[in-house]
Amino acid sequence: MNTTVEAYGVKAVERPKIEATKKLDLSGIEGQQIVRSETKLVLKTHKETFKKLADM
Numbered sequence: 001m002n003t004t005v006e007a008y009g010v011k012a013v014e015r016p017k018i019e020a021t022k023k024l025d026l027s028g029i030e031g032q033q034i035v036r037s038e039t040k041l042v043l044k045t046h047k048e049t050f051k052k053l054a055d056m
Contacts, residue, residue: 005012
């Protein structure tokens, strides 16, 4: 349990672990399209982060 929040006066509570309910099949043409679109989104969203990492 995360007791760090208790330093701020908030009581830490136990949360249930949520299991995934769907299986995602990334094989085939549809899977490739999903991977491409998600990759483009991540690259667009975190453009500055990737730029800083590349300059290191």
